[in-house]
Amino acid sequence: MSDERFEFSRRLAQAMMAAGYEPRPAVLFRLFNARYSGRSVSFQSASRWLGGRSIPEQDKLRVLAELFGVEPQGLRYGDTRRMAEARAEWHAVGTRERAVIDAFLALPARKRELVGELVKALAQTRTDR
Structure with a gap:
């Protein structure tokens, strides 16, 4: 093992633990296959990543980093500081909202785009009142 x-x-x-x-x-x-929009990875691939036998390709690395809240380059090369600055306000979010956000993040990219457009439209409607 290198x-x-x-x-x-x-x-x-x-x-993952953090x-x-x-x-x-x-x-x-x-977790990975629920989030990745490409072809699913095998159990063996996940095992090789955690067992130190291989490193995922960049597109998969980005998904892993997003999934666990670290920067991709930190996960790949070191310095895995959590993206705490961007998520510091999440403590004020309730359990129900977190479940909705987690469900949103598990959607494929195209569906996330659609939900984003809906939210923007609803927010625009709210400010027009």
Whole structure:
């Protein structure tokens, strides 16, 4: 196992734990495929990422970083500081709102765009009153 792959797997496991997930291949497999809009990855791929045997391609790395709230370059190369500045206000969001946001984030990109357009339209309507 190369040091680079081992270090990546360590950072991935740390990011998963910091986001409240157990760093296991089955968990990673399920979370990743629920969020990724491309072809699903296999359980073996998730296992190789966590086991230090491979590093995902850039498009998959971006999804992993978003999923666990870290910067892609930090996940890939080090310095996995959480994106806390952008999410500091999330503590004021209730459980119901978080569930809605999580469901939104699990949608494919095209459906997220549609929901975004709907929200913009509703917000515009609200300011027109």
